[in-house]
Amino acid sequence: MDRRNLISPANISHNAGLISSALNSVLNPNTSELSLIHIKRRAMATDFEVSFPLGTKDAVLMAEECLDLINMLENQLSVYIEKSEMVRINQNAAKSPVKVEPHLFNLLQKAKHLSHETSRGFDITSGKLVKLWGFFKGPKRVPSDSEISNILSTFGSESLILDLDKKSVFFNKPEIEINLGAIGKGFALDRVKKHIINKFGISSFMIHGGKSSIVCGDSPIDQPKGWPIAINHPWQPNHRIAIIFLKNRALGISAATYNNFEFNGIKYGHILNPITGYPAKGVATCVVAAPDATSADALSTAFFVLGINAAIQYCENHKETGILILPENEKEQVLVVGNLVVEF
Amino acid sequence: MAMDLTAEQKEQGKSNFQNVSQELSRRGFLKGLSAGAGVAAITPAVYFGYKSMEGNPVRAALIGCGDEGGILVGAHNPEYLKFTAICDIRPYNRDRIMEGDPKVPLRPGFKKLYGAESKDIKVFTDYKKVLEDKSIEAVVIATPLCNHARIAIDAMKAGKHVLCEKLMAWNVSQCKEMIKVSKETQKILSIGHQRHYSMLYSHAFEVLKSGVIGDVKHIRALWHRNNSWPFVADAAPKFPIAKEYPAPKYRDGWYPPIYQVDHDELKEQSKMFGFKSVEELVRWRLYNETGGGLMAELGSHQLDACSIFLGKVHPLSVSGVGGKIFYGTDRNDRDSDDSVFVTFEFPGPNHPKGMNQGSDKDDIVVVTYSSLNTNGFEQYGECVMGSRGTMIVEAEQSVMLYNEKDPSKKSTDPKSTSISVTTTPGNKPVLDASSTWGPGGGPSAVGGGAAAATGAGTPVSRGYKEEMEDFAYKIRVWDKSSKAEVDMPRCHGRVAMADAIIALTSNIAMKKKQRIDFKESWFDPTSAEVPDGDTVPRIPAV
Ligand SMILES: NC(=O)c1ccc[n+]([C@@H]2O[C@H](COP(=O)([O-])OP(=O)(O)OC[C@H]3O[C@@H](n4cnc5c(N)ncnc54)[C@H](O)[C@@H]3O)[C@@H](O)[C@H]2O)c1
Numbered sequence: 085m086d087r088r089n090l091i092s093p094a095n096i097s098h099n100a101g102l103i104s105s106a107l108n109s110v111l112n113p114n115t116s117e118l119s120l121i122h123i124k125r126r127a128m129a130t131d132f133e134v135s136f137p138l139g140t141k142d143a144v145l146m147a148e149e150c151l152d153l154i155n156m157l158e159n160q161l162s163v164y165i166e167k168s169e170m171v172r173i174n175q176n177a178a179k180s181p182v183k184v185e186p187h188l189f190n191l192l193q194k195a196k197h198l199s200h201e202t203s204r205g206f207d208i209t210s211g212k213l214v215k216l217w218g219f220f221k222g223p224k225r226v227p228s229d230s231e232i233s234n235i236l237s238t239f240g241s242e243s244l245i246l247d248l249d250k251k252s253v254f255f256n257k258p259e260i261e262i263n264l265g266a267i268g269k270g271f272a273l274d275r276v277k278k279h280i281i282n283k284f285g286i287s288s289f290m291i292h293g294g295k296s297s298i299v300c301g302d303s304p305i306d307q308p309k310g311w312p313i314a315i316n317h318p319w320q321p322n323h324r325i326a327i328i329f330l331k332n333r334a335l336g337i338s339a340a341t342y343n344n345f346e347f348n349g350i351k352y353g354h355i356l357n358p359i360t361g362y363p364a365k366g367v368a369t370c371v372v373a374a375p376d377a378t379s380a381d382a383l384s385t386a387f388f389v390l391g392i393n394a395a396i397q398y399c400e401n402h403k404e405t406g407i408l409i410l411p412e413n414e415k416e417q418v419l420v421v422g423n424l425v426v427e428f
Numbered sequence: 429m430a431m432d433l434t435a436e437q438k439e440q441g442k443s444n445f446q447n448v449s450q451e452l453s454r455r456g457f458l459k460g461l462s463a464g465a466g467v468a469a470i471t472p473a474v475y476f477g478y479k480s481m482e483g484n485p486v487r488a489a490l491i492g493c494g495d496e497g498g499i500l501v502g503a504h505n506p507e508y509l510k511f512t513a514i515c516d517i518r519p520y521n522r523d524r525i526m527e528g529d530p531k532v533p534l535r536p537g538f539k540k541l542y543g544a545e546s547k548d549i550k551v552f553t554d555y556k557k558v559l560e561d562k563s564i565e566a567v568v569i570a571t572p573l574c575n576h577a578r579i580a581i582d583a584m585k586a587g588k589h590v591l592c593e594k595l596m597a598w599n600v601s602q603c604k605e606m607i608k609v610s611k612e613t614q615k616i617l618s619i620g621h622q623r624h625y626s627m628l629y630s631h632a633f634e635v636l637k638s639g640v641i642g643d644v645k646h647i648r649a650l651w652h653r654n655n656s657w658p659f660v661a662d663a664a665p666k667f668p669i670a671k672e673y674p675a676p677k678y679r680d681g682w683y684p685p686i687y688q689v690d691h692d693e694l695k696e697q698s699k700m701f702g703f704k705s706v707e708e709l710v711r712w713r714l715y716n717e718t719g720g721g722l723m724a725e726l727g728s729h730q731l732d733a734c735s736i737f738l739g740k741v742h743p744l745s746v747s748g749v750g751g752k753i754f755y756g757t758d759r760n761d762r763d764s765d766d767s768v769f770v771t772f773e774f775p776g777p778n779h780p781k782g783m784n785q786g787s788d789k790d791d792i793v794v795v796t797y798s799s800l801n802t803n804g805f806e807q808y809g810e811c812v813m814g815s816r817g818t819m820i821v822e823a824e825q826s827v828m829l830y831n832e833k834d835p836s837k838k839s840t841d842p843k844s845t846s847i848s849v850t851t852t853p854g855n856k857p858v859l860d861a862s863s864t865w866g867p868g869g870g871p872s873a874v875g876g877g878a879a880a881a882t883g884a885g886t887p888v889s890r891g892y893k894e895e896m897e898d899f900a901y902k903i904r905v906w907d908k909s910s911k912a913e914v915d916m917p918r919c920h921g922r923v924a925m926a927d928a929i930i931a932l933t934s935n936i937a938m939k940k941k942q943r944i945d946f947k948e949s950w951f952d953p954t955s956a957e958v959p960d961g962d963t964v965p966r967i968p969a970v
Contacts, residue, residue, distance in 0.1 A: 120858060121447070124846045135858070144447070148845065295862045314857035327857055337861045371861070 118304055120290075123147035127154045128162065128269060130294030134276070137288055137304045146284050150276045150291065157272045160188065161264050163211065163220075173253060174211070174261050181245070181252035189251045191264070191271050191378065192244060198267075198382045199241035205386035205394065207358035209239040211261025217363075219354055220263075232361035235259075239358075266355075269293035270336060270381025277301070277377070290330075296337045296384075299377040300330040309425060315408065318369050325369070325410055325418065329425040334377035336384030339369040340412070357389045364389040366412050373406040373424050383407075392419050399423075433828070440846035441820065441828025448829060449631045452638055472627055472894045476918070478901035481508050486589075486900040489513035489550075489558045491579060492571035493525035495681075496593055498535030500570060500620075501525060503892035508900035511538070513564055515552035517701055518709070519689045520667055522551060555579055559586035566903055568896070569593060570620075572712035573719050575702055577602035584615040589906075591899045591917075593620040595724040595931055596924040600950060600958040603928050607921035607953040616906055618899045618917035619924030621732045623824070625891035625898060629736060632819060632827050636737055641814030641829070644776070647737065647795045648811045649730040651722075654804035655680035656754065673707050676760060680801070682713040683760040714762035721764035722750075722799040723931040726808075732927045733810050733821070734774065734795050739783025742926055743795070744773040745945045750938035754802050767800040770934045781948075797934075824890045895919070926951055933959045 119138035124131050132154050134147035160169045169185060176182050184192065195208045211220075213235055218224040238259035245254040264271070273291050277299050280286050290311050292298040300311040310331035317323035318339040328335065338355060357364045370388040374380040387395040387407060395407045399422030406424025411417075420426055433441065473479065486509045490497050493516040501511065516522045526546060528537025538546040552558050558567065559582060566589040569579050577597040580590045590610075596619045597603045610617035623629045636644065659676040661669065669675070670691040676683045686706060694706050703709040703718065712718035713725060720728075735741060748770030755766050772795040778786030809822040820828045831845075852858055895917075902917055929950050936959055937944045949957040 118852050118858060120852075151845065290858065292859060292861075295859060298859065298861060311859075312857045314860045316860055316862065318862075328861075335861065339862070 118307060120304075123151065125151040125155070127151070128158050128272070128293060129164075130269075130296075132272075132293045133291070135290045136286070140286065140288070146280065146286065149283075150279060153276055153279060154272050154293075157268075157275060160185065161268045161271070163261075163263055163265075170262060170264065177253050178255040178258040178260065181247060181250065181254040183250065183252045186251055187275070189246070189253070191267070192253055192262075193246055193248075194378055195264075195267055195382065196241045196244050196246065198379065198386070202383070202386035202390065202394070202398070204240065204358050205390040206266060206382045207239070207241050208262050208264055208267060209241050209244060209255075209260045210356065210358045211263035212239060212259055213356055213358065213361060214263055214265070215261070217356060219356075236359075236361050266338075266385040267378060267382045269297040270299075270334065270377035270379070273297055273299040273334065273377035296339075297334070297377055297381050298330065298336075299334040301332060303331050315369065315371055317410070325428075326408060326420075327427045328371065328373065328408070329427070330373065331425075333373050333375060334380040336372045336374070336377070336380035336382070337369065338367075338384040338388035340364075340367070340388075355385060355388050359389075366391050367409055368412045369408075369410040370395075371408040373422075375404050379405075395419065396421050438826075438828055441830055442826050443846050445632075445635065445819070445827040445829040448635050448638075448640055452634055472625070472889070473897065475627060475630065476625060476894060476898055477915070478898045481900060481904060483507075484904065485510040486565050486903050487512045487563055488566040488568055488900075489515060489552075489561070489564045490525070491515045491555050491558060491567050491569045491583075492593070493521040494518070494570065495535075497521070497568075497570040498525060498529055498532070498537070500568060500892055500896065501538065501541065502534045502536050503889075504896045505893055506542070508897040509566070509568075511549060511568075513550040513552060513558055513561065514538075515555050515558045517553050517694060517697070519693050520687045522553075556582070559583055559588060564588060566591065566616075566899070572703075572709070573724060574598050574712065574717060577606055578702075580606050580617065581609045584609050584613040584617065587613070587615070589616040589899070589903050591618045591620065591896065594924065594927065595720055595728050596921070596928045598720065600925065600929055600932060603921070603925040604953050604956075604958070607925065610921055616899070616902055616917065617921045618895070618902075619919045619921065619927075620892075620895060621729060621919045621924060621927055622891035622895050623729060623733050623736065624918040624923070625894035626824060626889065627894075628821070628824065628827060628888050629733060629891075632821055633736055635827075635829070636812060636814075636819060637739075640817060641812065641819055642816030642832075644737075644812055644814045645793055646813040647734050647774075647793060648813065649734060649795065649809070650798045650806065651726040651730060651808035652798065652800050652803055652806055653808075655682070655760075655801040661685065670706075674758065674761075677758065678755075678760050680760050682762070683711055686710050711762075714764055716763045719764060720931060721935060722766075722768045723770070723934045724928075726799045727768065727770070727797050727934065728927045728931040730797060730808075730810055731772070731795070731930045734772075735926065735930075737810070737812055738774050738793060739777065740923070741775050741782055742948070742951050743930060743946055744775060744781065744792070745943055746770055746772050746930070746934050746937045747943035748934055748938045749941075750935075765938065767798075767802075768934070768938060769796070769798045770938065771796050772930075825888050922951070922953055925953065929959065936960060 120135045121138045121143045122133050122135045123144055124133040132151060134150050136143040159165055162168050163170050163174065165171065169188060173182050173184065199207045214220050216227050216231060216235055238257055243256035243260060245256050273293060276291055280289055287302040288304050289301045290298065298313060303310050310329035313328045313330060313335060314324055315326045315328060317325055340355070355364045356362065367388045370384050372380045372383040372387065374383060383405065387409065392409055392411070395409055399405055399407055404423060406422040408424060408426065409419040485507055488509050488511055490501065490511050493514050514522070514525055516525070524537065526538050528540055529535035538549055558564060567583045569576060569590065569592040571579060573595055576592050580592045583590050597606060606617060655678055657679045659679050667687040667689050669685045670688045672691055673686045676685060690710065691706050694709065698706050698709050708715055708718055748768060750765035750768040752762060752766050755761055774793040774795050775782035776791035776793045777783045778788040779791040780787060780789065782791060807823050809820060812819040815832065817829060817831045822828065898917055933944055933946065947957060949955040950959055
């Protein structure tokens with residue numbers, strides 16, 4: 085018997101989806117209620133969760149396969165896993181071009197492109213900067229100004245030399261270290277999304293990684309606006325800022341909540357500005373909706389770093405993108421710009 | 429059970445079980461499940477097939493008001509079964525059943541439960557007087573093992589229905605006699621193996637039957653306790669402790685202190701009630717003449733559970749090692765073993781004696797059971813090990829389900845996948861987004877999900893309440909209708925006798941250091957055959 089039968093005993097009835105959704109509407113006469121089944125597993129130092137409308141046939145079976153895929157991607161992308169492809173690239177790509185698995189190659193290409201588009205508000209090559217601040221494995225510390233200015237010139241995505249034909253990467257600056265922390269989760273979600281649509285033929289689903297990267301398929305039945313996602317205040321979890329509705333789109337959220345630390349009375353956030361080398365300031369939460377999770381993930385970091393004006397400008401040129409920014413200064417207003425279905 | 433599981437993994441195992449039960453229940457394989465979104469909650473009454481008493485509860489007497497009597501009182505529902513009388517020979521426990529046990533909220537006592545009406549409860553010391561009371565319809569017996577048969581038989585002969593605590597009786601001949609009398613007198617006989625009335629066990633069985641954990645070849649059950657810590661007397665006991673008896677050296681429920689009130693009232697009389705001494709009465713679990721040791725007290729419940737899991741089948745053989753290897757002279761001494769390790773062969777589903785009565789003689793399930801007194805690291809429970817998954821029932825409170833790691837798939841430890849179900853009103857958020865990067869965004873920050881689905885926090889009924897409700901309901905239907913149409917309670921004489929046979933035969937196997945094959949005739953109440961060593965069909969005079 086297939087191990088997935090454990091949780092979704094498909095051997096009992098293949099009509100389960102039909103039966104259960106019928107049953108569901110009998111039991112929930114208020115049809116606008118939304119019942120979901122969630123399947124969750126730890127990966128990439130957070131929880132990944134796949135959700136389907138309750139009654140979706142073989143929900144657990146499918147979700148397990150998706151989570152397996154995420155675990156596989158973690159083994160490929162993580163800089164915390166000794167034998168990952170990412171670690172191998174970091175170790176060798178400054179010496180000579182390293183051949184890269186095609187999907188990962190596409191990701192590097194996209195990351196480079198996004199770095200360019202955001203004028204380096206987002207930059208995957210800043211691994212050394214992350215380490216300098218002790219955000220990699222700790223201990224956290226505040227580097228000296230000279231340490232920072234020295235390191236700033238050692239990286240930058242323009243120094244990633246990507247050979248499309250050979251699918252290889254070369255680091256034009258020897259100090260470069262790639263860290264996919266701000267884009268890897270989104271990439272994983274996009275991969276899973278493709279898998280669900282192409283392999284399973286399912287269109288209604290929601291997947292998230294640590295609740296900060298979310299990708300949704302078609303609206304669930306009776307939810308024409310889309311999947312409702314709450315955006316809460318980063319320091320006051322009970323204070324809801326907005327509800328964003330997602331339909332065949334993705335969301336990325338960056339906020340100055342976790343992993344910050346205090347030194348000499350100053351609080352330092354965990355999101356570093358690759359241009360200045362210091363933690364980004366001014367934004368409390370930045371939410372970006374985009375057609376794909378890879379972009380949403382990267383852009384939420386970029387505009388957390390760059391702030392409101394850059395966000396407005398970006399949306400003018402990218403009509404598919406929507407951005408919500410809650411400024412750190414409570415007196416300033418929440419910004420909503422671009423393509424975003426939002427309720428307050 | 430399951431000593432290598434983290435708290436998080438346990439929660440995940442619980443929601444896995446919950447989800448499978450829900451799937452089964454939505455597909456009509458389960459009559460319902462108590463908790464969970466999207467599935468209508470079903471009451472135990474509906475599940476176990478009994479109805480309301482329409483304002484006419486059964487009037488019952490509690491005979492034996494000790495530790496278990498107190499628990500039963502705490503769990504009973506007076507709409508079904510109302511205690512109008514109590515009976516005990518120990519003044520200490522007659523007091524405690526009314527006043528409650530201040531240290532144990534599960535024993536609230538009648539004063540708290542019945543209020544002013546508790547004054548109307550008749551108090552007896554001689555159970556024969558209870559049986560003469562025409563207003564009493566039924567008795568609940570929670571006395572030491574040695575006099576279950578005597579009191580139950582006398583009660584049925586006096587026209588009372590009987591709910592008797594487990595173990596059914598001190599030996600198998602007594603069990604057979606009880607069943608015979610129940611037939612002759614046409615009185616209901618129900619035995620208190622409460623797992624038959626636990627929704628948790630019912631659902632666990634349904635989940636197993638659906639085949640989700642694959643082929644089950646092994647079950648590991650255990651109840652380990654650490655009763656080796658020094659005894660500390662209450663600073664200000666309500667009743668002084670009698671000096672005439674050896675004081676407990678270790679903190680051990682089977683070796684309680686003996687109170688002066690009991691000594692004063694019973695030092696002469698205890699023999700009249702079938703006990704050699706007050707000590708034998710109070711510490712009855714320790715002696716071969718009055719108790720049945722760890723197998724009778726703890727093992728019987730859990731082998732009952734194993735039998736339920738395998739489709740209420742009878743075991744094929746037993747062997748084991750037992751001994752008094754910790755306690756001794758002046759140290760909570762006893763007749764009974766303080767450590768038992770037994771191994772059974774049970775028929776698997778396709779064995780000729782199995783649930784499906786197949787033809788595969790090799791379809792055997794090996795069941796191991798252990799109970800001991802010097803280590804309490806693992807929580808008690810049953811672990812069912814299948815070729816595709818594992819189901820763990822812990823402390824009658826939770827069921828956890830895990831799949832086996834599939835070597836052909838690159839996946840992480842299956843213990844780490846969690847499943848949950850949520851329901852939200854239309855357009856209300858289905859997810860609270862947040863920002864996580866590194867630590868801090870852990871599972872505690874994940875809303876809805878597992879906690880909601882597993883109904884965390886509310887203790888699960890162990891089945892005492894439902895067992896008494898069903899007993900009462902069966903009495904009402906029984907007395908009103910032609911009896912043949914009425915279902916017997918779930919743990920009726922034959923079922924409970926099988927549990928007694930398992931426990932008592934295990935004791936014989938350990939004592940004789942032999943492997944014993946169970947004979948089908950032992951389980952047949954009409955046959956005179958009983959396990960070896962059970963030749964004296966003794967029913968002690970009470
Ligand atoms: N189902 C369960 O989970 C469970 C748990 C614990 C005990 N039990 C069973 O309940 C029964 C009682 O156990 P306990 O722990 O309450 O023991 P206990 O010693 O605390 O209580 C037994 C009581 O019976 C009284 N008694 C003895 N002979 C009597 C007689 N002739 N007439 C009236 N009263 C008499 C004693 O004085 C005592 O108060 C046992 O059969 C035990 O196996 C069942």
